[in-house]
Amino acid sequence: MKRSLLLSLAALLLSTSVYAADFAVDDIRIEGLQQVEPGIVFRNFPILRGDQVDDRRLNEATKDLFDSGYFDDVELLRDGDVLVVRVKERPSIALIRLEGNDLIKEEQLRAALKRSGLDEGSIFKRSALDQIRLELLKVYNEAGRYTAQVNSEIEELSTNRVALNISIKEGKSAVIEKVSIIGNKQFSDEELLPLFDLSVTNAFSWWTDNDKYAREKLSADIERLRSFYLDRGYMQFEVTSTDVSISPDQKQVYLTINVSEGAQFYLKSVEITGNLAVPKEQLEQHLQVAAGELFNRKMIVESNDLIQRELGNSGYLAARSNAIPEVDGKDSVKLKFYVEPGKLTSIRRIEIRGNSMTADEVIRRELPQMEGAIASADLIEKSKSRLNRTGFFSKVNVVSKPVPGSDDQVDLEFTVEEQQLGQIAAGIGYSSADGILFDLSLQQDNFLGSGKQFGFAFSNSQVLTEYSFNFNDPYYTLDGVGRGYKAYYRQRDFAASDVSNYNTNEVGGSINFGYPLDEYQRITLGVGIDNTQLNINFKDADNDGVNDINIPSTITTFVSGLSDNYLTYNLTARWKDNHLNNGFFPTDGYLNEINADVAVPGGDLSYFKTSLLARYYKPLDRDHTWVLGLKTRNGYADSLDGSPYPFYQNFFAGGLRTVRGYANNSLGPRDPSTQDTIGGNILVSGSAELIFPAPFIDNESIRGIAFMDAGNVYATNCGGLDNCSSNINLDDLRLSAGVAISWITAIGPLSISFGQALNAQTGDTTESVQFALGQTF
Secondary structure, three states, rough: OOHHHHHHHHHHHHHOOOOOOEOOOEEEEOOOOOOOOOOHHHHHHHOOOEEEEEEHHHHHHHHHHHHOOOOEEEEEEEEOOOEEEEEOOOOOEEEEEEEEEOOOOOHHHHHHHHHOOOEEEEEEEOOHHHHHHHHHHHHHOOOOOOEEEEEEEEEEEOEEEEEEEEEEEOOOEEEEEEEEEEOHHHHHHHHHHOOOOOOOOOHHHHHHHHOEEOHHHHHHHHHHHHHHHHOOOOOOOOEEEEEEEEEEOOOOOEEEEEEEEOOOOOEEEEEEEEEOOOHHHEEEEEOOOOOOOOOHHHHHHHHHHHHHHHHHHOOOOOOOOEEEEEEEEEEEEEEEEEEOOOOOOEEEEEEEEEOOOOOHHHHOOOOOOOOOOOOOOOHHHHHHHHHHHOEEEEEEEEEEOOOOOOOOOEEEEEEEEOOOOOEEEEEEEEEEOOOOEEEEEEEOOHHHHHHEEEEEEEEEEOEEEEEEEEEOOOOOOOOHHHHHHHEEEEEEOOOOOOOOOEEEEEEEEEEEEEEEEEOOEEEEEEEEEEEEEEEOOOOOOOOOOOOOOOOOOHHHHHHHHHHOOOEEEEEEEEEEOOOOOOOOOOEEEEEEEEEEEEEEEEOOOOEEEEEEEEEEEEOOOOOOOOOEEEEEEEEEEEEEEOOOOOOOOOOOOOOOOOOOEEEOOOOEEOOOOOOOOOOOOOOEEEEEEEEEEEOOOOOOOOOEEEEEEEEEEEEEEOOOEEEEEEEEOOHHHHEEEEEEEEEEEEEEEEEEEEEHHHOOOOOOOEEEEEEEEEOOO
């Protein structure tokens, strides 16, 4: 019995383990594979057929296979001269479930899991799961979420698969209890702490979250502190340490920033040296610092940039300027700008890529940088900017490529991504002033790739129905003079817009010529013809030949002296200067626009109508989320030949576009008998706005507005009208204030105003809530 047991044990050892005795591997057999490909095993297994192996090599091979991460167990066996590799695969990941992650978006979290080797379909590695847990906790700690918890659960499925359930409890951000600056002698805490975004809890913390600690916020605050000192002469300033202390319950944070201010330095001398390549005076005019002034890093960096740009504009595209301060004494420094211009560079060739529809000529005519000319950084940047402003392209990139065999030539390559060439748009909306709005348009801004514009539009509301056609060639001449045509038909119902009981039918057309004065300004001149038919609403229920509807005397007087059909010949002029950074939601820049329309003698009417629109936006913070906005819309019109000015061309005020809080077109002169709004030939209006991010909503397409509006309509000749001021009387301005919301929705812009009239007079019609879908303020 004992002998039989020994023989069985020997046989088992011969078939399941590898011996100290060397042997030559005749073949390799793999057992236990289910999902892993055999090729993966062989790529990670260092033994080949024919190799002579011993225990050392076999142990190393076992370790290599195990280290590959695909297997939970690896066993090497010998079956004669056949090496048997028996493995137990790690399970594959069939499903990853995530829950509780609001701070880190799911797509970001899944990308991080994938980078760590955890992805649906991949082999499950517990070490990677443990690592990602630690990484996630680190991310949350850096965001001030010290109480965050990350838990994972492995759910076993059939066929050696698992599901990973990752549950996250993000916890609450630790609140900043105190911020201390240690070592500041020249500036008090009251001067330095306002530089920080992070602060102790204040009245606005519920909105700004400035009392919630985050590592990246602290880093940005420290950099602002450093800039503050470096811009005031303290060139040796440094933050020696930053301590973040956490309360035992991990709910409060104490920040301590230790600083060394150093001495305040003045500039003893400022010099530009090196191989200047251009006259020294040409570069010195860009210096923003001078001897005797305090050391100022911001101005030094700006000087560096301006010097490099000046050299780039002179053809030295690879120019470099480095500012080197040399301490000279206790409180003075010599500043030298070392200039290395590189080679004078010319443009050998300009290549255009990506324009499958737009003709090369259309692109090249926008490029002030020419082939064969000396390169100019300014002209290259203007070329890119002008291509972007055409509206033909969604993206424009430009790169300079060295020419092989030449160190003074480059090729410019402009790569464009074309926009959709044809646009068919339809929209529907509602305005408390105009009722239901419907728009349909066909617009080709790059007709057949020629750069010409062609369009047709139809719009309809209870106030206005309009059909229009336009065509414009922005390069009618080679020097950039544009020519355009326009034809239109309009029906206006002034009764529906709360004005009076009449309507007009207008048909006309025009031709205009436009010329760009510079990158931002454009002037347009045009001539046109217009025929307006005036229809007074008439109702005679008792058949006595008398209109039962009261018509304002202003209208009846105008019509009695003239016909009800008016042909005019018009000259138009428009100047526009647009520096806004965004068409829908500007946060910086300004826009000025002046329009003049003159009905010249020779037609049935002779008059002029002018208007001024100005908008200004100033960001109040670095992120452009708080913005000051100022707007004004003014107009003046009058007759040219002493005849009555056409009342249907009057200005009107009240409503979303002028003075919110008052009903649309409700301000200004009224007929004494009907109390209908007549309008006036003088318009004065303006607004001051504080634009801010919508509270509790992290969405850039929504913004809040606190506003104050002022405006009214005046007449040069009141002629017995009620509520009328002859010429401009600022005491009669109507004022309003309130809040509003603007939202770019999927179906168009939505504007809602909650306004309060501040000095409404007898006869004024007020509206607290006004809104429009399809329009912005």
